[in-house]
Amino acid sequence: MGDVVRKLHLVPNDGGGAGRVRRANLAQILKAAEQVFAETGFTGATMAEIADKADLPKANLHYYFGTKEELYRAVLANVLEMWLAPISVIHPEADPAKAIADYVYSKMEAARSRPFASKVFANEILHGGAQIEGFLSHDLKSLVEEKAAVLDGWIAEGRMAPLDAKNFFFMIWAMTQHYADFDVQIRLVLGKRQLTRRDFANFTEEVTRAVLRTAGLSPSD
Template identity: 45%
Template sequence: MAKAGSTSGPTRIQREKRKTIFEAALDVFSEKGLRGATLDQIADAAGISKQNIVYYFTGKEAIYSELLESLLEEWVSPLRDLSEDGDPLEEILIYVSRKMEMSREMPRESRLFATEILHGAPRLGNMLTDDLKTLVDEKAAVIANWMVEGRLATIDPHHLIFSIWAMTQHYADFDLQVQAVLGPVRSDTRFEDAEAFIKHMLVRTLHP
């Protein structure tokens, strides 16, 4: 929790300062993880003093926890928006598009979550088993109902969601590997090509 602020809420300058700290921390944490990161590195990346950061946050752990919590909601928003009232295939393909867009535009966030999970998710544990599980179960039930209605081929809906995560987030978490294998020419269109491939595969798999 930030130290600064009053009952009337943070000022514009305070909000901007916290945003600057979060942006710098995201760079540092996504590269070095929580253990490898230091307040000095975050201060250098933000272009402000370490003392200024301590004015807003008690330490790097506080920045990390608040950053993760705020990003998780944004990260799951495409799944939350999957609508049971829409066309099943169209809704799933829209979900793929939004996940690919996030992999292209938010690689630091993806790597931050991946690093947290690989370290046992000590700061996301409750959110994963409560909020995220509830959301995934809800959307898996929607997909399962589409399958019962004959609008999609019958497969495991949970593993369908996991597979979409794996296929799309790979292009954020392992982007250097993807570019190295594809080479400079094909790398220019790697996200567009990947999205087209994933959609083609899912259409063939899910068409009733």
């Protein structure tokens, strides 16, 4: 953790780590900003609305983050950390079925518990990803290459069915993030007011089964 943040130069001026108030305010602002950016996008979001949600005067946001864009980049940095973390369960020594099921579970849990983070990420990519080009073309690219090599190894050893490993990750991302990003569509089509933990447990089961079958694997427990 922290690596991506530093690499992308996305850290707000921390002043040296002195104040407690500072930390609390930063956290409050970042949380409010994540929600507002998720709901209305970068241009749609207004500093006034974020300030309202953070329960702070508008000028304070500019005091801490300077510009709207800086604030946005700080939110993105948080989001990217969350996005990357789960993939570590994919490593050569792991059991394929268990590792892949764990990965799907983690991504679904992230979609359920931090839907705003997922939407901020989706929105950024949807509109060209100008702020995270470096992250995508370097950090994520090499990570995917590394993890795809793990899958290729398993395939070569006959421990899972042959498939395009990179594309396999794309399909997993597509399905898991869909439940966060397109929740409105899912709710309205199912006629539900809210997607519950039970709903997500069911989705997770279905997605896990789909992914494992695609890889020619059976659940390990």
